[in-house]
Amino acid sequence: MFFGGVRVIPWLLERVAHMHSRELFILVVLVITLGTALGAAELFGVSLALGAFLAGAIISQSHLSHQVGADVFSFREAFSVLFFVSVGMLVNPVFLWQNLGQVLGLTALVVFGKLLIVIVMAMFFPQPLRTFLVIAIGLSQVGEFSFILGQGGLSLGLLSVEQYSLILAASLFSITINPFMYRLVDPLERLLSKVPVFSKRAQKRLPTPLPAEEKIKDHVVVVGYDRIGKHLVDVLTSLKIPMIVIEEDIDRIVELQEQAIPALYGDASNSEVLDQTHLEKAKLLVSTVPDETATAMIVSKARTLSPTLSIMARSSSQEGVIELEKMGANYVVLPELEGGLELIHNALLELKFPLQEVHAYTQAVRRDHYNLENISNEEHRSLDDLLAAFKGIEISWMNLEADSPLIGQTLAEAGIRSKTGASLVALIREGQLLANPKSQTIFLAGDRLGFIGESPQIESVRKLILAEIQAETQA
Structure with missing residues (x-):
């Protein structure tokens, strides 16, 4: 069922996304999850919970899983609360007190037994000892899924109510103490490194690959791949600036993927999708979304996730510009x-x-x-x-050719201002701008000169550069 599902369901989700119907997409996700859970229960006799777990594992294989998670977020939170409330209602404090010794014994058996099993497994794998110690402590608790298995055993008559209550109490204790057990990593590593079978592994330090999220930093998050967003993405690509694009249109997502541009399919106004862009490491977020309400939600959630992030947003009204700035946008554009x-x-x-x-x-x-x-x-x-002040005044640029009489002269020797009335205010030489050149500046061929003055004065400068004034004087 799993191997068939990972080929069919991601394909189905993508086809539905191409229909551009948010409601239909959510409905199909619910049908897939509930259908998989019921189908697994009927065909293979497993519990609905295990079937639902299988459905989640299948959907996670789709590149649309981020949006699926965002759409079912409210369902997940509601069902999680109901699940733990129902489990908590099964815990009997009186039973816990009366069987405290058994509870502590079972807790110790679970915690240290699982810890020991994983450490023994380290003998058969090449990974460093510290890696297995971290895994061992992480697994040294009774997971939430054990509640489901316990209920299955209870319904099948394999467990009594007292035994199930004992499992619940041990689960509660093991989950509570698990965070504190990570302090045992260093002492256990030092202790086991003295054992011959573990000594070599204790010294071994394999290079740890950098997680994908840690590789993403100093990037730009672009929300929307419309005409404005496309132009922005093109510029960022040409400048080789890392980016992540969020887009609701699946056709545009396919286009981005063909260009090897990181893209997320989903609604950026949902913080579940924004979480995937690692805003805390980003340099800039640019929202080109025309919908003002959606933009307000994006800006608000982005500012909450990253208080120091620079945010640029698009608005559709003057009132929206003011509101978006109040919500934390650094720069708002009204196209x-x-x-x-x-x-x-x-x-x-x-x-x-x-x-x-x-x-x-x-x-x-x-x-x-x-x-x-x-x-x-x-x-x-x-x-x-x-x-x-500037009426009738022009600022003109002129190139100094090799045959100009100004070549080799200083600004003072040329006497441009005294002869024409115009002032040299800038000089560009080999791509470098020199403002207000000094009187000792020597003119060279290829210089680009910037003059300010009235029209007749600029014309006189042009004649001077072309040696027309000297010719008229000699005549």
């Missing part, structure tokens, strides 16, 4: 108004406003959540002053 702001930015640059001042103005608009009415009179006045 519709961002387009208008970009038009303002380019228009101001065309009007020859300084780039730094234009950038400061657009950033002020963003800080005020794209509300132009909130821009202060001082900021508007600053733009007006800039327009008046």
Whole structure:
């Protein structure tokens, strides 16, 4: 049943996911789990609990298992509570007190017996002794699954009520003391290393492969692979920046997998899915999801999981921008108004406003959540002053050719300002920018010169560079 299921059920889940129906996907998951549990019980005579366990093992083989876990999370929590409540109701404190010696004896037998069995197994495997000690202590308890087996024995008449109560009490004791037993790892390793059969294994230190989650760090989490998300992923890929993409559309997941880009199928507004992206090790989370409610849940849960994470989000309204920032987003973009702001930015640059001042103005608009009415009179006045100051002034770049008379001269010797009235404000040489060149700067062929001045002054500089002024003077 398992070998057949791992081939059929993951295929079925993927086909259902391609139908883009969240409700149908959840319904199919429930039908698969309950159907597998009932089928295993009827066909093989096992308990429903063991059948459900088999269904979970089969579904875990699908790459959609993260979303399955997120969708059944509420069911899992509810059934877990009911399970332990029902087990707790079976524990009889009076029986526990009256049979305390037997309970402690059975607990010791379980804890130390399982510990001894695993340590003996270490004699037949090449792994280091410490590895088996950690495994032995981890297994030295009565697991929750034993409750199910015990109930099966009780229903079949193989166990009496007193015996089952004894098992429950021993389980409670062993689970309670198990965390404290990890302190015995070092003492046990030192003790067993003196035994000849374990001495070589105690010295052995096999390289431990790094868990997959520890390899993921300094990455970007991209939520949504729509047009905006695709462009972002393309840029991150070209820059070789590690990333994880979360997407609800299974077709896009397939596309990402074909490009060997790590991707998770699921709803990012569910913390179960976000947990898989290791936000505590990420550098940035970018949400391109257009739905404002889903984005709010993503930002809130991401901020809870990683208080220091940088979060960028997309909003669909000015009110949403304010709310997302309150929830912890560091930067919120409103695409519709961002387009208008970009038009303002380019228009101001065309009007020859300084780039730094234009950038400061657009950033002020963003800080005020794209509300132009909130821009202060001082900021508007600053733009007006800039327009008046730079009206008729141009900033022009010119290349210095090898036949220019300026080659080999210093800025002072060239006397550009005295001859033309324009000022040299920048020089680019071999890709390096030199702002406000000194008077001792020597001009070289290939230099790119930046001048500021009015139109006639810029024209005079161009003639000077081309030696037209000298020709006119000689004439």
